[in-house]
Amino acid sequence: MSPRQAAACCRPVDDLLNPDLFKALCDPTRARLLGCLVKCGRPCSVTEVAECCSVDFSVVSRHLALLEGAGILAATKQGRVVSYSVQYAHLCRTLRKLADAIEECCPASEAKACKEGCCGKR
């Protein structure tokens, strides 16, 4: 199959290779903020998250809103406090689906190597 034919061939990987998801993760500041939230393991307010980073509070607010828009975080408002929490299940599932979809296209000769790292040795 030529790349031109491949382009016309519709596979799960097409939807999963969604640039919008990666756009949310490609900024160093956002990656850091997300890392804090992931490791924290509980919903956090904007004020709390802002303490992780030396950027302006407004920047943190915007980054968190963007991550929410990408489906990576979920926001809940209680009074004047907005709590952001990591969508662990959704994020893990999306990443694994992408790995599965890529693997699905992987030629047989390499398929074994692809499976490493999933419920096996790493």
Added chain:
Amino acid sequence: MSPRQAAACCRPVDDLLNPDLFKALCDPTRARLLGCLVKCGRPCSVTEVAECCSVDFSVVSRHLALLEGAGILAATKQGRVVSYSVQYAHLCRTLRKLADAIEECCPASEAKACKEGCCGKR
């Protein structure tokens, strides 16, 4: 644990949440080119890949070089033809490691949902 404490706490997710990887995937043109190569399942020349996309040839050349720099593609040169191939195993492993690392931080109450999609029902 506060986000500030979490920031100081070193976990596998810190390294895996690498913005450079996502930077390579966040451009729509690059995502499309990578999608073609993934679905194609074999090494392709720059000329072949360029047929997938309506952008200038030089743009494709640059995108492929960038994807190689990110470790997503591998390049081999035979004569005047450069063939790019998807690093299936590395890419899948990285994505799954990231999912594992995120899951590792996931509170117990949500952990079950995180595991869905990996060697289980989806």
Added chain:
DNA sequence: TGTGTACTTGCGTCATCATGCAAGTATTGC
């Protein structure tokens, strides 16, 4: 009702990056 806290939004600025064109390099075949 006023004051303080928590967050969002508008705006200007600076940096990065995607793109196309043109020119350059490398390699093949005649």
Added chain:
DNA sequence: GCAATACTTGCATGATGACGCAAGTACACA
């Protein structure tokens, strides 16, 4: 050697995006 092919690189341009400041909104509490 010369032309053609395959690709890379330099450069200018336009678009996008990250950032900080300042102003605005929403809510709680006295």
